[in-house]
Amino acid sequence: MTTWTVGVRAQQDDYEQALRLLSEAAVRKHFEPYVDIVWDSPDLAVTEGDPRWILSESTDPLGRHPWYLALPEDKKIAIGMWRQANVAKVGLQFEELLIAGVMNHLQTLPNGSPEFRFLTHEALEECNHTLMFQEMVNRIGMDVPGGSRWFTAAVPFLAVAGRFLPAIFFTGILAGEEPIDHLQKGILRSGQQVHPIMEGVMRIHVAEEARHISFAHKFLAHRVPRMSRPARFVLSLAFPVTMRVLCDVIVIPPKQFWETFDIPADVKRDLFWRKPESRRMLRGYFGDVRMLAEQIGLMNPAARLVWRLCGIDGEPSRYRSEPDRRPEPAAA
Numbered sequence: 001m002t003t004w005t006v007g008v009r010a011q012q013d014d015y016e017q018a019l020r021l022l023s024e025a026a027v028r029k030h031f032e033p034y035v036d037i038v039w040d041s042p043d044l045a046v047t048e049g050d051p052r053w054i055l056s057e058s059t060d061p062l063g064r065h066p067w068y069l070a071l072p073e074d075k076k077i078a079i080g081m082w083r084q085a086n087v088a089k090v091g092l093q094f095e096e097l098l099i100a101g102v103m104n105h106l107q108t109l110p111n112g113s114p115e116f117r118f119l120t121h122e123a124l125e126e127c128n129h130t131l132m133f134q135e136m137v138n139r140i141g142m143d144v145p146g147g148s149r150w151f152t153a154a155v156p157f158l159a160v161a162g163r164f165l166p167a168i169f170f171t172g173i174l175a176g177e178e179p180i181d182h183l184q185k186g187i188l189r190s191g192q193q194v195h196p197i198m199e200g201v202m203r204i205h206v207a208e209e210a211r212h213i214s215f216a217h218k219f220l221a222h223r224v225p226r227m228s229r230p231a232r233f234v235l236s237l238a239f240p241v242t243m244r245v246l247c248d249v250i251v252i253p254p255k256q257f258w259e260t261f262d263i264p265a266d267v268k269r270d271l272f273w274r275k276p277e278s279r280r281m282l283r284g285y286f287g288d289v290r291m292l293a294e295q296i297g298l299m300n301p302a303a304r305l306v307w308r309l310c311g312i313d314g315e316p317s318r319y320r321s322e323p324d325r326r327p328e329p330a331a332a
């Protein structure tokens with residue numbers, strides 16, 4: 001056996017061992033949405049005029065926009081309920097896409113594959129997340145659509161990538177998981193008061209999502225260096241584009257939102273992404289992903305340019321889940 005094959009074998013062993021540990025963690029600690037959340041508890045009741053639905057100034061850009069701040073309280077509450085229900089709805093649509101694509105990927109795996117076991121645990125957890133997000137939407141009582149029309153129409157086709165283009169598929173999954181996780185961790189860390197339904201759902205989600213994000217990072221770190229040079233180059237360019245397009249699907253509310261509440265087009269432009277602070281927030285979502293791209297050889301001069309054109313360039317995180325607290329570099 002050559003030194004090279006010994007090295008490759010050792011990397012394969014490390015990868016398989018990491019997946020085994022993730023699978024064991026999924027067995028030891030997981031949640032059941034209809035056991036761990038007491039939906040009918042009076043504390044979780046959704047009542048009229050509850051100010052805890054008002055969007056936060058610190059974590060939601062709309063929450064600190066002067067237009068929103070000037071609204072009467074009942075309108076602020078209605079917008080807050082709609083927005084939070086819609087984020088849950090689009091989140092569950094992403095999870096449905098993940099489950100569908102993962103099933104396509106699983107059918108290609110050989111017997112004994114540790115990816116099979118971990119990804120099946122992950123799909124089970126995602127099914128539970130869709131249950132809890134949908135329950136939350138139903139209880140809030142706003143008939144929200146989730147993602148924009150093009151996205152919901154494209155879901156069945158995007159899921160095919162799980163089978164034929166797994167590296168790009170898991171890039172897309174990360175593009176959905178990272179902004180939601182970043183947003184939810186920001187809310188939980190800020191200590192702001194949110195409705196207990198939101199808090200319960202977010203705590204479960206953040207806990208389980210850590211494993212999913214960890215898997216997606218490990219999967220890409222394992223697979224990308226084994227791709228051919230041209231394929232890796234194409235992925236390096238597609239990577240930031242996928243991140244940006246899918247991030248917009250998650251964080252920009254669909255057309256119905258702006259129409260229902262008669263929100264001026266100018267407010268939408270400020271938030272997505274005209275104001276410097278909103279652009280900073282957008283870049284902040286992707287610190288961990290930039291770190292990953294650096295580590296697995298997906299940063300090259302052309303890719304850096306695409307990251308910049310997509311508005312998601314910047315410093316990579318120094319470690320996973322590093323809070324986005326570093327000051328902005330001074331303008332040149």
Ligand SMILES: [Fe+2]
Nearest residue numbers: 095126129209
């Ligand atoms: Fe999830």
Ligand SMILES: [Fe+2]
Nearest residue numbers: 126177209212
């Ligand atoms: Fe997930």
